[in-house]
Amino acid sequence: MASILAVDDSASMRKMVTFTLKSAGYEVEEAVDGVDALIKAQSRLFDCIVTDVNMPNKDGITLIRNLRSLPDYKYIPMLMLTTESGVEKKQQGKAAGATGWIVKPFDPDQLLKTLKKVLG
Amino acid sequence: MSQFQQVFFEECFEGLEAMESGLLNLDIGNIDSEVINTIFRGAHSIKGGSGTFGFFGVADFTHVMETLLDEMRDGRRKVTQTAIDVLLGSVDCLREMLTSIQHEQNVEEISVAKYKQALEIELYGAAGVRASTLPSENNSKKEKAEVKILSDDKAVELSQQGWKIAFCPYLDLLKTGNDPVRMFRELAELGELITLANVQDVPGFYELDPEECNIAWDLKVLGESPLAEIKEIFNWVEGDCELDIQPLVVKSAKPALVVNKAADAEPVITLADKPASAPGINADIIPDTPATVPQHKREETKSAIKASSSIRVDTAKIDALINMVGEVVITQSMLGLVGENFAMEKVGQLKKGLAQLERHTRDLQQGVMNIRMLPISFVFSRFPRLVHDISTKLGKKIELKLVGEQTEVDKAVVELINDPLVHLIRNSLDHGIEMPAERIAAGKPETGTIELKAYHRGGHIVIEITDDGHGLDKKKLIAKAVEKGLIEENSIFTDKQAFELIFMPGFSTAEQLTDISGRGVGMDVVRKNIQSLGGNIEIISELGKGTTIAIHLPLTLAILDGQSVAVGDETYIVPLVSIIESINITEKMLNKVAGKGETFRLRNQYIPIIRMHEIFNVRSVNREKTTEGILVIVEGQGILCGLLVDDLLGQQQVVIKSLEANYRRIEGVSGATILGDGSVALILDVPGLMRFSNR
Numbered sequence: 001m002a003s004i005l006a007v008d009d010s011a012s013m014r015k016m017v018t019f020t021l022k023s024a025g026y027e028v029e030e031a032v033d034g035v036d037a038l039i040k041a042q043s044r045l046f047d048c049i050v051t052d053v054n055m056p057n058k059d060g061i062t063l064i065r066n067l068r069s070l071p072d073y074k075y076i077p078m079l080m081l082t083t084e085s086g087v088e089k090k091q092q093g094k095a096a097g098a099t100g101w102i103v104k105p106f107d108p109d110q111l112l113k114t115l116k117k118v119l120g
Numbered sequence: 121m122s123q124f125q126q127v128f129f130e131e132c133f134e135g136l137e138a139m140e141s142g143l144l145n146l147d148i149g150n151i152d153s154e155v156i157n158t159i160f161r162g163a164h165s166i167k168g169g170s171g172t173f174g175f176f177g178v179a180d181f182t183h184v185m186e187t188l189l190d191e192m193r194d195g196r197r198k199v200t201q202t203a204i205d206v207l208l209g210s211v212d213c214l215r216e217m218l219t220s221i222q223h224e225q226n227v228e229e230i231s232v233a234k235y236k237q238a239l240e241i242e243l244y245g246a247a248g249v250r251a252s253t254l255p256s257e258n259n260s261k262k263e264k265a266e267v268k269i270l271s272d273d274k275a276v277e278l279s280q281q282g283w284k285i286a287f288c289p290y291l292d293l294l295k296t297g298n299d300p301v302r303m304f305r306e307l308a309e310l311g312e313l314i315t316l317a318n319v320q321d322v323p324g325f326y327e328l329d330p331e332e333c334n335i336a337w338d339l340k341v342l343g344e345s346p347l348a349e350i351k352e353i354f355n356w357v358e359g360d361c362e363l364d365i366q367p368l369v370v371k372s373a374k375p376a377l378v379v380n381k382a383a384d385a386e387p388v389i390t391l392a393d394k395p396a397s398a399p400g401i402n403a404d405i406i407p408d409t410p411a412t413v414p415q416h417k418r419e420e421t422k423s424a425i426k427a428s429s430s431i432r433v434d435t436a437k438i439d440a441l442i443n444m445v446g447e448v449v450i451t452q453s454m455l456g457l458v459g460e461n462f463a464m465e466k467v468g469q470l471k472k473g474l475a476q477l478e479r480h481t482r483d484l485q486q487g488v489m490n491i492r493m494l495p496i497s498f499v500f501s502r503f504p505r506l507v508h509d510i511s512t513k514l515g516k517k518i519e520l521k522l523v524g525e526q527t528e529v530d531k532a533v534v535e536l537i538n539d540p541l542v543h544l545i546r547n548s549l550d551h552g553i554e555m556p557a558e559r560i561a562a563g564k565p566e567t568g569t570i571e572l573k574a575y576h577r578g579g580h581i582v583i584e585i586t587d588d589g590h591g592l593d594k595k596k597l598i599a600k601a602v603e604k605g606l607i608e609e610n611s612i613f614t615d616k617q618a619f620e621l622i623f624m625p626g627f628s629t630a631e632q633l634t635d636i637s638g639r640g641v642g643m644d645v646v647r648k649n650i651q652s653l654g655g656n657i658e659i660i661s662e663l664g665k666g667t668t669i670a671i672h673l674p675l676t677l678a679i680l681d682g683q684s685v686a687v688g689d690e691t692y693i694v695p696l697v698s699i700i701e702s703i704n705i706t707e708k709m710l711n712k713v714a715g716k717g718e719t720f721r722l723r724n725q726y727i728p729i730i731r732m733h734e735i736f737n738v739r740s741v742n743r744e745k746t747t748e749g750i751l752v753i754v755e756g757q758g759i760l761c762g763l764l765v766d767d768l769l770g771q772q773q774v775v776i777k778s779l780e781a782n783y784r785r786i787e788g789v790s791g792a793t794i795l796g797d798g799s800v801a802l803i804l805d806v807p808g809l810m811r812f813s814n815r
Contacts, residue, residue, distance in 0.1 A: 013168065054161050055161075081168075098296060101356070
C-alpha cells in the first residue's frame with residue numbers, strides 16, 4: 001500500500017488524517033511543519049504528500065516548492081489542505097507545484113476519495 | 121472522530137492562549153507582522169479543526185475573526201486598540217464556547233452573537249453589518265432564481281447521452297504531479313470512456329523531453345453523468361490545459377422527456393439551498409452546535425471525564441522512565457539468578473544487587489514524580505491579560521515582568537496556586553502601584569512594574585510578587601487593626617509583625633473597597649490556602665519603594681521527607697521541614713506551669729511540651745519520666761513546641777496516602793503512609809497537633 005506523509009501543525013488534524021488513512025490501509029508518517037516534513041521526505045520516498053498550508057517555520061506552499069525541486073519528488077502527488085476562501089492560495093499552490101487540494105472542513109470519506117484520485 | 125476531539129480541544133485552548141498573549145504584545149504603531157501571523161494562525165487552526173469536527177458555530181465565529189486578522193496581516197487594515205479589545209473579547213468568548221461544547225453544555229448564544237456582531241462592526245462598519253445580518257427580500261429572490269437556473273441546467277444535462285471532452289494539456293501539466301491516466305481512470309468510473317490520443321505534436325525521439333506532456337486527447341464519456349462531476353475531475357488542472365466540454369447530443373432526445381426530468385430534479389434544490397442560508401448570520405447558525413452534540417453524547421462524556429485529569433508529558437521524560445524500568449528488570453533478573461541456588465558465598469552479590477535495586481527504585485520514583493512536574497508558566501501565562509485588563513480599568517500604567525517561567529512544579533500545586541496568586545496580583549495592582557501622577561510626584565517612572573518570579577530553593581519552589589509601589593505603611597496598618605478591634609491600642613510591633621496583620625481575618629486596608637480587590641476574601645484566605653498546600657507566605661516591604669510577597673511551596677504534594685519517630689509500639693512521621701532539632705532532655709530543663717502542663721527551657725525560651733503518647737493514647741515505655749524520652753523541637757506557624765517521643769528511627773521519603781479518602785479527617789494528622797514492613801504510620805500535621813493539644 002502507498003505511503004503518505006501527513007504534514008500539519010495542528011495535532012488534532014494530523015491525528016485525524018493519520019487515523020483515517022491508516023484505517024484505509026495506507027502507511028502514514030506525520031510531520032509537524034514544513035521543516036520537519038522536508039527532512040522526513042528526504043530520508044525516504046513517500047508516494048504522496050498531504051500538507052496543511054498555514055504552518056509556522058515553513059508553510060505548505062514553500063514546502064511543496066522545495067519538494068518539487070528534488071528529483072525524487074518531481075512527479076509525486078502533493079495535496080494541500082486549505083480553507084474555502086483561498087482561491088488565491090490555490091493559485092499560489094499550483095504555481096509552487098501542488099497537484100491538488102482538499103478543502104477544509106472535510107470528512108474522512110472526502111479525504112479518502114481524493115487520495116484515491118491521485119494514488120489509484 | 122470523537123477520539124480526536126480531546127486533542128482538538130487542548131489544541132484550541134493552547135491556540136487561544138497564544139492568540140491572547142500575541143494580542144497583548146501588539147504595540148500599536150509598531151506592529152510586528154510575525155505576531156499578527158501567529159494570532160492569525162491560531163484563529164485559522166481553530167476554524168479548520170472546528171469545521172472538521174462538526175462544531176459549526178465555532179467555525180463560523182472564527183471565520184469572522186480570521187477575516188479581520190487576515191486584513192490586518194496583509195496591511196489592508198490598521199490595527200487599532202478597539203480592534204485588539206474586540207479580538208481579546210472574542211478570544212474569551214471562543215474559550216467559553218469551546219468549554220461549553222467540551223462539557224456538553226449549551227452555548228450561550230446571546231453573548232456569542234454579541235461578540236460576533238462586535239467583530240462584524242469592526243470588520244464592515246455598523247452599516248455593513250445591518251445589511252448583511254438581516255436577510256433581505258432581495259436575498260430570497262435571488263435564491264429562488266438560483267434554484268431555477270440550476271434546474272434548467274439539469275434539464276439540459278439529462279437530455280443528452282454523454283459528454284465530449286477536448287483535453288489538450290500544456291507541456292508543464294505533469295510537473296504538478298497530475299497524471300492524465302489517473303484522470304481518465306476517474307472518468308471511466310462515471311461512464312463508458314472512449315479515448316482518442318492526438319500524437320501529432322509529439323516530437324521525434326531525439327528531441328523528445330519525457331518530462332513534458334505532448335499528447336492531446338479527445339474523450340467521450342457515455343451515460344448521464346452530471347457536468348459538475350466531470351468538471352471536478354479537471355478541477356486541479358484548470359489553467360494547465362485547454363479544456364472544452366460539450367454535451368454529446370444524440371438525435372433521439374425527446375423534448376417531453378426533458379420536462380419530466382426537470383420536474384424531479386429536487387436534489388439540486390437542496391444543494392442550492394445551502395450557500396443561500398449560510399450568510400444568514402447570528403443565531404440561526406449557532407444552534408447547530410448543541411444539536412450535533414447529542415449524537416456522540418456517550419463517547420464525548422467519556423472523553424470529557426478523562427480530559428479533566430489528563431496531562432501532557434514531554435516524550436523525553438517518558439523515554440527516561442522506560443530506560444529506568446529496563447534497568448529495574450535487569451536487576452530483578454540478576455537477583456533472581458542469585459536466589460535460585462543461594463549459598464552463603466553469594467551474599468556479596470546479593471547485597472550488590474539490592475543496592476542497585478534501591479538506586480533504580482529511587483531513580484524510578486523521581487522519574488515518575490517528574491511526569492507530574494509542569495512549568496509554572498501554566499499559571500503565569502494568564503497574568504499578562506489580567507494585568508492588562510485591570511490596569512486599563514484603573515487607569516494605571518503597569519508593566520508585568522515574568523521571571524523563571526520554566527521552573528517546574530507539581531501539577532497539583534499548579535492547579536491550587538492560581539487563585540491565591542490572582543488575589544495577590546490584584547492587590548499589587550490595586551493597592552500597591554500608585555496612579556501615574558502620584559508616581560511622577562514621588563520621582564518614580566510613570567509606569568509601575570510588577571515582577572512575578574519563580575525559582576527553586578532546596579526542596580521548595582519560591583514564587584515572589586514584587587511591585588515598586590508605595591509599600592506597606594506600618595502606622596496605617598496598626599491604626600487600622602486597632603480600629604477594627606483586632607489588636608489593642610498602644611501595642612508595639614516590629615515591621616514584620618505589623619505586616620503580618622494583613623493576614624488577620626477581617627482586615628482590609630483599602631480605604632474604599634473596589635471591585636478589583638475587595639471581594640470579601642482577604643489575605644487570611646490566601647494564607648490559609650497556601651498553608652494547606654504545605655507552604656508559607658512572607659512579606660517584605662519598604663515604605664515608598666515597594667512590596668515583595670514571597671510564597672514558599674513544596675515541590676510536590678505526593679511525597680514528603682519525613683523523620684520517623686517511635687512512640688510505644690507505634691511509628692509516626694514528622695515532616696522534616698518542621699523539625700528544628702532533636703535533643704535529650706535533663707530534669708533541670710523542665711518547668712511545671714500550673715494549669716498549662718510542662719514547659720521546657722531552650723536557650724532562654726520556654727517551649728510547651730506535647731506528650732505524644734498522651735495525645736494518641738499509646739502505651740509508652742517512659743510514661744513516668746519525661747527525661748527518658750527524646751524531645752523533637754518542631755515549628756508550626758512561627759510557634760515552637762517540643763514533641764516527646766520514645767525514639768528517633770530514621771529519615772526517609774514517604775508517599776502520602778490520604779486519610780480523608782480512605783477514612784476521615786483527623787485533626788493533627790495530615791495523612792498516612794505505608795512503611796517498609798507493611799505497617800501504617802500516621803504523618804503528623806504539626807500546626808494542627810499544637811491546636812489540638814492546646815484544647
